Amino acid sequence: MTSIHDPAPYGPVPTERQLRWHALEYYGFLHFTVNTFTDLEWGYGDESPSVFDPTQFDAERIVSVAASGGMAGLILTCKHHDGFCLWPSEHTDHSVRTSPWRSGGGDVVRAISEACASRGLEFGVYLSPWDRNHRAYGSGEYLRYYRNQLEELLTRYGPVFEVWFDGANGGDGYYGGARETRRIDPRTYYEWQTTWDLVRSLQPDACMFSDVGPDIRWVGNEKGIAGDPCWHTTDVGDEAPGSADSARLNGGVRSGARWLPAECDVSIRPGWFYHESEDGAVRTPENLFDLYLRSVGRGASLLLNLPPDRRGLIHENDARSLDEFGKRLRSVFARNVAADARIEASNVRGDHPRFDVGNLVDGHGETFWSTDDGLSEAEIVVHLPETSRFNIVEMREHLPLGQRVERYVVETEDRSGRREYASGSAIGNRRLIRGEERTGGRVRLKLLGLPAAPALSGFGLYYDPA
Numbered sequence: 001m002t003s004i005h006d007p008a009p010y011g012p013v014p015t016e017r018q019l020r021w022h023a024l025e026y027y028g029f030l031h032f033t034v035n036t037f038t039d040l041e042w043g044y045g046d047e048s049p050s051v052f053d054p055t056q057f058d059a060e061r062i063v064s065v066a067a068s069g070g071m072a073g074l075i076l077t078c079k080h081h082d083g084f085c086l087w088p089s090e091h092t093d094h095s096v097r098t099s100p101w102r103s104g105g106g107d108v109v110r111a112i113s114e115a116c117a118s119r120g121l122e123f124g125v126y127l128s129p130w131d132r133n134h135r136a137y138g139s140g141e142y143l144r145y146y147r148n149q150l151e152e153l154l155t156r157y158g159p160v161f162e163v164w165f166d167g168a169n170g171g172d173g174y175y176g177g178a179r180e181t182r183r184i185d186p187r188t189y190y191e192w193q194t195t196w197d198l199v200r201s202l203q204p205d206a207c208m209f210s211d212v213g214p215d216i217r218w219v220g221n222e223k224g225i226a227g228d229p230c231w232h233t234t235d236v237g238d239e240a241p242g243s244a245d246s247a248r249l250n251g252g253v254r255s256g257a258r259w260l261p262a263e264c265d266v267s268i269r270p271g272w273f274y275h276e277s278e279d280g281a282v283r284t285p286e287n288l289f290d291l292y293l294r295s296v297g298r299g300a301s302l303l304l305n306l307p308p309d310r311r312g313l314i315h316e317n318d319a320r321s322l323d324e325f326g327k328r329l330r331s332v333f334a335r336n337v338a339a340d341a342r343i344e345a346s347n348v349r350g351d352h353p354r355f356d357v358g359n360l361v362d363g364h365g366e367t368f369w370s371t372d373d374g375l376s377e378a379e380i381v382v383h384l385p386e387t388s389r390f391n392i393v394e395m396r397e398h399l400p401l402g403q404r405v406e407r408y409v410v411e412t413e414d415r416s417g418r419r420e421y422a423s424g425s426a427i428g429n430r431r432l433i434r435g436e437e438r439t440g441g442r443v444r445l446k447l448l449g450l451p452a453a454p455a456l457s458g459f460g461l462y463y464d465p466a
C-alpha cells in the first residue's frame with residue numbers, strides 16, 4: 001500500500017449547497033396564476049384578482065401527484081410576469097387576498113410549502129423579476145418592492161431549496177395603468193448582487209438559479225435537453241439573467257473557472273400554464289423517460305412543469321402520465337445487475353480498500369473507486385452472471401473532488417466478440433446511456449486521457465423492458 005490520501009481536487013469543485021442540490025436530480029415546477037383562468041401564457045398585468053378562483057384547490061393532492069411521479073421537490077410560481085401574488089403579500093393588493101378564492105383568506109404558497117414539508121419534498125420559489133402589473137417597474141422603487149416580496153417568501157414559508165430567477169423581460173405591460181413598453185438593461189437594472197446577498201442572508205442553504213447562477217445555470221433551452229457533453233463547469237463573462245449565450249449554457253465549458261451546473265426546465269405540456277386545449281398534448285411516460293435520460297442522464301437536473309388546472313388540481317391526463325413515469329423510474333433503477341457481478345480494476349489507489357471497486361456498486365455517493373496518480377488511462381471490467389441483462393449504463397463521479405473524467409468508452413464482450421457500447425465526454429453527477437440489450441458477458445469501462453486520477457462513485461447496469 002502506498003497512498004491512502006484522497007486524490008487532490010481537480011478544477012473547480014461544488015459548494016455544499018450545490019452538492020445537496022445535485023443529489024435531488026429531478027423535481028417539479030408549478031405554473032399557476034391568473035393565466036390559468038384567462039388562458040394566457042404571459043398575463044399583461046391588468047387581470048383583475050377576481051378571475052383567480054380555483055374551485056377545488058388541493059395542495060396535498062398536487063404534491064402527492066408530484067411525489068408519485070418521483071419528484072424530489074416543487075418550485076411554485078409565487079408571482080409570474082403578470083404580477084399577481086399567490087400569497088397575501090403586505091406590499092400589494094394584487095394578490096390572492098383580493099381574489100374570491102377562499103374569500104380572500106387563501107395562501108397558495110403556504111398550502112404548497114406545507115404539503116411539501118409533510119410529504120418530505122423540498123420547496124422552492126419562483127418570483128418573476130419582470131412585473132407587468134407594478135406601476136414602478138423600471139425604477140429603484142420597484143427593486144425595493146421585489147426584494148421585500150422575496151423577504152416575505154424566504155421568511156414565512158420554511159426552508160427553501162431553490163430560488164428561481166427568470167430572465168424574461170418582454171417590455172410592454174399594464175404598469176399601474178400606464179400601458180406602455182418599458183425597457184430595462186438586464187445587466188444593470190436589477191443589481192443582482194444585492195438580491196443574491198439578501199437570499200444568502202435569509203436562506204443560506206438555498207441554491208439560486210438564473211442564466212448565470214450564482215449556483216445553478218439555465219441549460220439554454222426550454223426543451224429539457226442538456227448538451228452532450230454537459231460540463232458542470234463554465235465561464236461567466238458580463239452576462240446577466242436574460243442575456244446569456246445559449247450554446248455555452250447548454251454544454252458548459254470544460255476549462256471553465258466556475259462550478260455552475262445546469263438545470264433543464266421543461267413542461268409536461270406545450271405551455272407552462274394550463275390550457276384545456278392542450279389536454280391531448282401531455283407528454284407520454286416514454287417521452288418523459290427519454291427527457292430524463294437527456295437531462296439527469298447528462299449530469300443536469302430535470303425541472304418538470306405540471307400546471308394546475310382551473311380546479312386547482314393536476315389534470316388527470318398529466319397525473320396518469322407522471323404516475324406511470326414514476327413507476328417506470330422506480331422499477332428500472334431498482335436493480336443494478338453490476339452489483340451482482342465480480343468487478344476488476346486496472347488499478348486501485350494505493351491498493352487500499354478505501355478506494356476499492358466495490359464502492360462503485362454500494363449505492364453510496366461518498367465512497368468511490370480511485371487509482372494512483374499519474375495514469376492517463378484506467379479501466380474496470382464487470383463480469384456479469386450469464387442471465388444478467390441490461391440496456392442502460394450508469395456512471396457517477398464523486399463530485400467533491402471535481403469533474404475529473406475527460407473521456408469514457410464502454411465496451412461489451414460476449415460470444416459475438418468485443419464491441420463498443422457507448423463513448424463520450426463528461427460524467428459528473430450522473431451519466432445514463434441507453435443502448436441495445438445485452439445479456440451476460442463482460443462490460444469494460446475505459447477512462448481515457450485522464451487529467452487526474454478518476455474518482456467514480458457509481459457504476460450501474462439496468463434493464464428497461466419498455
Ligand code: FUL
Binds near residue numbers: 166167168265272
Ligand atoms: C420563462 C417564462 O417567460 C415562462 O413563462 C416560464 O415561466 C418559464 C419557466 O420561464 O422565461
